[in-house]
Amino acid sequence: MSGAVDIAGEAHPALRWPGLWWPGILAAITWAAAAAVTQGLPDQVDIIEWTQTGNVAIAQAALAGLFLVLGLTARLLPALHRRVVPLGPWLVVLGAALAGWQLLTAKFSVLPMPFFVPPQQLVEVYQDDWRRLAESVLASLWLLARGYALGAAVGFVVGVGLGWSKHFGYWAHPLMRLVGPLPATAWLPLAFFLFPSSASASTFLIALATGFPVAVLTWSGVASVDPDFYDVARTLGAKPRFLVLKVAIPAALPHVFVGLFMGLGASFAVLVVAEMLGVRSGLGWYLSWAQGWAAYGNMYAALLVMALMCSGLITLLFKLRDRLLSWQKGVVKW
Amino acid sequence: MVNADLLTAPPPAETPLPGVALDLRHISHEYRLKGEPLPVLDDVSLTAVPGEFVALLGPSGCGKSTLLRLVAGLEPPTAGELLVDDAPVTGPDPSRVVVFQDPTLYPWRTVWRNAALGLEARGLLRQQKHRVDEALAVVGLDGFASAFPHQLSGGMAQRAALARALVNEPRLLILDEPLGKLDSLTRIAMQGELVRLWQAKGFTTLLVTHDVEEALLLATRVVVFSPRPARIRAEIKVDLPYPRHRDDPKLVELRRDVLGLLGVGDATQ
Numbered sequence: 001m002s003g004a005v006d007i008a009g010e011a012h013p014a015l016r017w018p019g020l021w022w023p024g025i026l027a028a029i030t031w032a033a034a035a036a037v038t039q040g041l042p043d044q045v046d047i048i049e050w051t052q053t054g055n056v057a058i059a060q061a062a063l064a065g066l067f068l069v070l071g072l073t074a075r076l077l078p079a080l081h082r083r084v085v086p087l088g089p090w091l092v093v094l095g096a097a098l099a100g101w102q103l104l105t106a107k108f109s110v111l112p113m114p115f116f117v118p119p120q121q122l123v124e125v126y127q128d129d130w131r132r133l134a135e136s137v138l139a140s141l142w143l144l145a146r147g148y149a150l151g152a153a154v155g156f157v158v159g160v161g162l163g164w165s166k167h168f169g170y171w172a173h174p175l176m177r178l179v180g181p182l183p184a185t186a187w188l189p190l191a192f193f194l195f196p197s198s199a200s201a202s203t204f205l206i207a208l209a210t211g212f213p214v215a216v217l218t219w220s221g222v223a224s225v226d227p228d229f230y231d232v233a234r235t236l237g238a239k240p241r242f243l244v245l246k247v248a249i250p251a252a253l254p255h256v257f258v259g260l261f262m263g264l265g266a267s268f269a270v271l272v273v274a275e276m277l278g279v280r281s282g283l284g285w286y287l288s289w290a291q292g293w294a295a296y297g298n299m300y301a302a303l304l305v306m307a308l309m310c311s312g313l314i315t316l317l318f319k320l321r322d323r324l325l326s327w328q329k330g331v332v333k334w
Numbered sequence: 335m336v337n338a339d340l341l342t343a344p345p346p347a348e349t350p351l352p353g354v355a356l357d358l359r360h361i362s363h364e365y366r367l368k369g370e371p372l373p374v375l376d377d378v379s380l381t382a383v384p385g386e387f388v389a390l391l392g393p394s395g396c397g398k399s400t401l402l403r404l405v406a407g408l409e410p411p412t413a414g415e416l417l418v419d420d421a422p423v424t425g426p427d428p429s430r431v432v433v434f435q436d437p438t439l440y441p442w443r444t445v446w447r448n449a450a451l452g453l454e455a456r457g458l459l460r461q462q463k464h465r466v467d468e469a470l471a472v473v474g475l476d477g478f479a480s481a482f483p484h485q486l487s488g489g490m491a492q493r494a495a496l497a498r499a500l501v502n503e504p505r506l507l508i509l510d511e512p513l514g515k516l517d518s519l520t521r522i523a524m525q526g527e528l529v530r531l532w533q534a535k536g537f538t539t540l541l542v543t544h545d546v547e548e549a550l551l552l553a554t555r556v557v558v559f560s561p562r563p564a565r566i567r568a569e570i571k572v573d574l575p576y577p578r579h580r581d582d583p584k585l586v587e588l589r590r591d592v593l594g595l596l597g598v599g600d601a602t603q
Contacts, residue, residue, distance in 0.1 A: 226438070228434060228436065228438045229438060229440065231403075231408055231432070231434075231438075232432070232434070232438050232451070232498075233451065233455060234408060234426045235406050235407075235408065235426045235427075235428070235430065235431055235432045235508075236426075236428055236431065236451055236452035236455050236456075236498070236502060237426070237427065237428035237452055237455050237456045237502070238451075238455035239455070242454075242455045246454070246455075247440070250440070250442045250443075251440070251442070253442070325442075327441055327442045327443075327482050327484075328441075328442075
């Protein structure tokens with residue numbers, strides 16, 4: 001409150017250098033160290049000769065430069081500063097980890113060679129085999145999308161039916177109790193035998209893995225709707241259709257999303273197993289194909305892509321939930 | 335909070351629908367608890383003329399709220415006959431709207447969309463949007479149309495629930511302790527608002543409460559129930575002019591009588 005008096009003797013705040021963003025400087029140091037290690041020490045080339053070592057070093061050096069600039073200037077721009085601050089510690093550690101990885105694999109072969117690969121080999125795989133990897137990602141996504149959409153839709157409808165109708169529950173509940181807990185992969189041999197194509201068999205398996213958690217959670221969501229919500233709507237003239245669509249389902253939606261998240265996790269597992277064992281495309285198939293050729297670099301590369309794909313899909317589902325359930329903010333802690 | 339202009343203005347050209355006549359004949363009701371019958375209402379007979387404000391007063395858990403559920407058509411009575419305007423009640427109807435003790439607003443809907451519930455359920459929302467705005471204005475929530483229920487105070491949430499009922503232009507307003515959970519200041523304010531609404535709209539009102547003073551301040555007639563199973567113990571006509579004051583000697587006297595009927599007369603002397 002007495003600021004006007006206090007700062008009168010000092011220089012205008014805007015004229016003073018606001019200071020360094022230290023994590024940025026540290027990150028620049030670790031990334032520069034990684035670049036120096038990559039470029040400065042010779043690769044152990046008993047088995048493979050890497051062609052991308054120099055490029056990896058350049059990329060690391062370029063990032064080190066970027067972090068140095070950020071370290072010097074980020075505090076000048078509050079908006080930028082807010083965005084980079086949470087990344088700081090991770091950037092420092094990542095640079096150090098890259099340097100360590102480089103030392104343990106390519107430079108000193110502490111980790112035995114064909115089984116562990118240096119970063120430059122991953123870059124090589126992405127450069128040489130990106131087409132096949134991209135095709136595999138698309139094939140996996142397409143199979144997953146079909147199976148997940150089918151499973152989520154059927155699971156949702158079954159869940160609403162179980163929660164709403166006693167007659168439906170009479171028939172569906174015992175079946176759910178018996179078949180639901182069975183891991184979808186247990187159906188695998190039978191499914192590949194019964195279905196006309198491995199694609200349809202895999203779609204069925206993924207749908208099964210997705211459908212069960214979605215059905216159970218939707219059911220519990222519909223069953224736990226406050227009965228007063230129905231009374232209110234009924235006294236206002238609502239018919240059963242309105243009660244299901246406008247009361248039961250919106251009220252159950254938070255539960256449904258828990259089921260959708262669980263189903264998505266389960267569907268990833270089944271997707272990979274199905275692709276490894278039956279389908280002749282997709283990332284799961286790519287993994288087992290790479291294993292057959294002892295191409296460990298390709299396996300790591302495919303694993304990284306798969307991790308990005310799965311976490312991307314989870315993020316997408318989170319975004320959808322945040323949109324549909326924005327009313328929950330302030331009611332429930334997420 | 336209630337928009338005074340809307341309420342003190344003379345009735346519009348299309349006069350508000352008058353209230354319904356109620357006729358409850360020998361109503362008995364029981365629930366089953368672990369296979370055992372649990373009687374909650376025992377031979378209750380009650381009538382109300384159109385536009386009357388009847389308060390049902392009784393100890394907690396005596397079965398008053400059950401009686402409201404029956405009148406609303408949410409459940410059929412075990413025995414007896416329930417007539418609204420001489421027609422038997424067979425199910426819920428938007429002309430008989432309940433305001434519950436809890437506002438029971440849908441948390442996923444904004445205040446406006448909550449208030450619009452009745453019109454939406456009957457497929458009338460598209461043509462009659464203005465009625466939602468009007469009802470929110472009547473309860474003084476027109477500035478909160480896009481708020482979500484969790485952003486409202488207890489009194490505002492109950493006002494929103496009242497607006498949701500008023501949108502349907504009820505001919506019978508069924509109030510199940512709607513002010514029971516509010517703080518005492520909000521409660522006093524809303525008691526006044528309820529009376530003004532009832533006077534302006536002319537609907538028949540059934541109010542369940544266990545607050546003797548509230549019953550005497552609001553109602554034209556107070557029906558006193560016994561503990562469960564509820565039987566009618568007395569009916570008291572309250573012909574005092576509105577607005578009533580809680581320190582009016584006549585009201586204080588009535589209050590003493592009613593407390594005596596409820597068996598707690600001595601405790602308050």
